Amino acid sequence: MSAVDLARLQFALLAATHFLFVLLTLGLGPVVAVLGTRWAVTGREVFERATRFWGQLYLVNYALGIAAGIVLELQFGMHFPGLLDVAGEVFGAPLAVETMVAFFLESTLLGLWVFGWHQLPRWLHATLFWLVVLTGYASAFTVMVANGFLKNPVGYELVDGVAHITDTAALILNPAALVSSLHVLGACLVAGGFVLVGVSASRLRLHPATGGRQRAGRQPADVDEDLWRRSMRAGIATGLVGALLATGAGYAQFTYLDMDDAVAVYPGVVGTSLAVMMGFANLVVLGGWVLALLLIRGALFRLRPRVRNGLFRTLAVLLPAPFVVGILGWLVRELGRQPWVVVGVLRTEDVVSDQPASAVLTSLVVLVGLMVTLAVLDWWVLRRLAARGAEGLVLGAPPGQVLHDDGAGPEDLLRFGAAPEGLRAAPEVVR
Amino acid sequence: MTAAVWGVLLTVLLAGWALLDGAVQGTGAALGSAPTGAERRVRLAAVGPLLLAGEVWLVAAAGVLVGAFPHAESALAAAGYPVLVALVASWAARDAGLWLRSRRASAVWRSAWDRVIVVASTVLSAAFGALLGVVWGSVWAAAGLAVTFVLLVRLHGAAVVARRLGTTARAPLWLTSVAVLSPVLVTVVAAWPALMHGAVSVSALAALGGIVLAALPALVVVQVAAWWLVARPLGRRDVVFF
Numbered sequence: 001m002s003a004v005d006l007a008r009l010q011f012a013l014l015a016a017t018h019f020l021f022v023l024l025t026l027g028l029g030p031v032v033a034v035l036g037t038r039w040a041v042t043g044r045e046v047f048e049r050a051t052r053f054w055g056q057l058y059l060v061n062y063a064l065g066i067a068a069g070i071v072l073e074l075q076f077g078m079h080f081p082g083l084l085d086v087a088g089e090v091f092g093a094p095l096a097v098e099t100m101v102a103f104f105l106e107s108t109l110l111g112l113w114v115f116g117w118h119q120l121p122r123w124l125h126a127t128l129f130w131l132v133v134l135t136g137y138a139s140a141f142t143v144m145v146a147n148g149f150l151k152n153p154v155g156y157e158l159v160d161g162v163a164h165i166t167d168t169a170a171l172i173l174n175p176a177a178l179v180s181s182l183h184v185l186g187a188c189l190v191a192g193g194f195v196l197v198g199v200s201a202s203r204l205r206l207h208p209a210t211g212g213r214q215r216a217g218r219q220p221a222d223v224d225e226d227l228w229r230r231s232m233r234a235g236i237a238t239g240l241v242g243a244l245l246a247t248g249a250g251y252a253q254f255t256y257l258d259m260d261d262a263v264a265v266y267p268g269v270v271g272t273s274l275a276v277m278m279g280f281a282n283l284v285v286l287g288g289w290v291l292a293l294l295l296i297r298g299a300l301f302r303l304r305p306r307v308r309n310g311l312f313r314t315l316a317v318l319l320p321a322p323f324v325v326g327i328l329g330w331l332v333r334e335l336g337r338q339p340w341v342v343v344g345v346l347r348t349e350d351v352v353s354d355q356p357a358s359a360v361l362t363s364l365v366v367l368v369g370l371m372v373t374l375a376v377l378d379w380w381v382l383r384r385l386a387a388r389g390a391e392g393l394v395l396g397a398p399p400g401q402v403l404h405d406d407g408a409g410p411e412d413l414l415r416f417g418a419a420p421e422g423l424r425a426a427p428e429v430v431r
Numbered sequence: 432m433t434a435a436v437w438g439v440l441l442t443v444l445l446a447g448w449a450l451l452d453g454a455v456q457g458t459g460a461a462l463g464s465a466p467t468g469a470e471r472r473v474r475l476a477a478v479g480p481l482l483l484a485g486e487v488w489l490v491a492a493a494g495v496l497v498g499a500f501p502h503a504e505s506a507l508a509a510a511g512y513p514v515l516v517a518l519v520a521s522w523a524a525r526d527a528g529l530w531l532r533s534r535r536a537s538a539v540w541r542s543a544w545d546r547v548i549v550v551a552s553t554v555l556s557a558a559f560g561a562l563l564g565v566v567w568g569s570v571w572a573a574a575g576l577a578v579t580f581v582l583l584v585r586l587h588g589a590a591v592v593a594r595r596l597g598t599t600a601r602a603p604l605w606l607t608s609v610a611v612l613s614p615v616l617v618t619v620v621a622a623w624p625a626l627m628h629g630a631v632s633v634s635a636l637a638a639l640g641g642i643v644l645a646a647l648p649a650l651v652v653v654q655v656a657a658w659w660l661v662a663r664p665l666g667r668r669d670v671v672f673f
């Protein structure tokens with residue numbers, strides 16, 4: 001393989017890894033925000049548990065997502081310097097806004113949400129997460145503005161071979177940024193929906209009241225069952241809204257895309273991926289409506305045990321599907337752009353750095369190997385956390401309790417407000 | 432905003448990262464010196480709120496490089512290629528270590544991640560120091576600054592943790608803060624002419640500047656709130672997550 005191919009492969013693999021995390025961050029975010037708000041308003045335990053459970057999954061997913069994003073950000077300078085030299089001003093501007101404003105706010109706000117848990121008033125705490133979602137979406141949009149420019153370059157002029165912005169509004173309102181952002185948002189909500197539904201289905205199957213051979217009651221038997229039923233409902237709604245959005249915006253993309261050009265260079269991969277994506281969306285819309293209808297009077301939870309167990313198992317198994325389809329979507333977009341990096345302006349082969357192939361291969365092995373290893377470990381942890389349910393959550397737990405579970409000494413426990421065993425026993429002895 | 436103002440912004444972002452994330456790196460690199468698991472966790476809790484609020488500064492600095500000084504960015508990437516690979520790889524590994532270590536109770540799991548955190552934090556500070564050295568254009572500068580930065584963040588991390596545990600006064604923290612900032616400041620001053628040469632057009636700088644200035648109040652408010660979380664002694668209202 002040449003240095004060009006290796007650089008492209010490296011970027012594609014890192015971008016795909018990064019995007020798998022993004023799908024869940026953006027898809028789960030609004031649901032955590034709603035749950036947190038309902039907890040702040042009602043003070044009910046089921047919403048507290050739900051916020052902490054889904055919030056913890058959100059965090060562990062987010063953490064690796066930004067690590068992968070950071071690795072990706074440096075790929076431009078390392079391997080595609082020609083892109084920065086020619087289009088740096090146009091392509092770099094939205095990325096600069098992303099890193100300096102949107103991501104900066106998103107990450108700091110999320111840190112406040114996690115670490116201000118025991119200090120901030122509940123309403124402010126709930127508001128913080130809405131701001132996390134908002135800035136997260138803004139962050140995704142700015143990236144789509146940069147990416148949209150590559151697909152459909154508008155609002156610029158070339159002077160002495162360097163692109164300058166002439167029309168900021170055109171750059172932002174570019175359909176390749178705006179419509180595609182809605183399409184990606186739909187894809188993310190579908191992914192969030194599948195995770196909510198899949199995890200809730202597994203939890204319900206193991207629950208004494210809904211699992212096994214019994215028929216479940218109309219009302220949830222306890223807080224735990226209430227939590228998973230609510231999560232299931234939230235997941236069905238999120239997934240259905242997402243699928244409708246992805247479909248609407250998906251077809252709207254054909255108004256400005258030339259699909260003949262898109263399938264020209266890689267007809268097999270692009271054509272097949274597109275077909276799979278469209279078929280999948282139809283199935284999700286259909287399945288989403290069926291599940292939504294089954295929510296009427298809680299019928300979904302009261303199906304005959306055999307039917308219910310089979311259905312819930314299927315829903316759990318389907319969890320990875322939207323993630324696979326999301327990657328196929330990116331293959332359509334990115335491969336469909338070739339041989340151009342900026343359509344009609346700049347060819348991919350002309351922007352690659354003159355690092356020798358051996359150096360690019362080394363960085364590919366190091367960075368991709370590392371990121372894939374970390375990603376797999378992260379997904380494994382997410383799976384284990386999901387399987388543990390709402391027991392032993394660390395997010396939002398009193399610090400003394402967490403350290404107590406870690407076997408901290410009396411001095412540390414006192415500092416964090418937990419009475420060490422011996423001290424707690426003392427007054428009783430006196431009495 | 433002119434290229435010079437952008438240069439100052441870049442300097443502030445790099446210095447801010449050294450100060451905030453430096454504390455996390457130093458604490459991570461010294462994690463092995465805490466004898467018990469609970470003590471390690473207390474130390475991580477002391478710097479916990481600085482992780483998300485700190486690493487965004489270097490991401491933003493990279494954004495300023497791409498947006499305002501793309502030519503400087505591609506030149507730096509060409510000269511410092513292996514150092515950059517080490518920097519992003521160790522950064523990712525350090526973050527994964529911090530987020531994942533306490534997610535399972537197994538002692539093997541935790542001690543394996545603790546090792547990752549120690550090594551990755553050390554490599555991260557070394558790589559940043561070396562990258563500053565690349566700007567100076569000599570291998571010796573790279574090696575020297577790598578070692579210097581590793582040592583300085585160790586002291587800085589220890590000072591932050593001690594301060595939060597209430598075992599020192601404020602003075603050592605001031606000292607280590609100035610110490611971790613200084614290599615960054617000196618390097619930017621030396622590289623200033625080359626940096627200005629790599630800037631994009633004046634109109635682009637102005638447009639970008641407008642957006643950043645508009646967002647500045649919000650950026651400052653959330654950052655100050657994050658510092659407020661670590662400005663007090665560690666206690667019952669803190670969160671132990673890492």
Ligand code: HEM
Binds near residue numbers: 151257328332
């Ligand atoms: C739930 C189902 C779907 C998912 C998860 C999904 C996901 C994605 C993603 C992540 C992308 C890359 C980003 C982008 O260009 O927006 C993409 C691209 C694309 N999708 Fe979908 N999609 C789905 C359904 C559909 C449907 C129903 C259509 C309708 C025709 C469609 C048509 C396209 C096209 C044409 C592109 C390439 C856009 C370009 O080259 O600029 N997708 N999809």
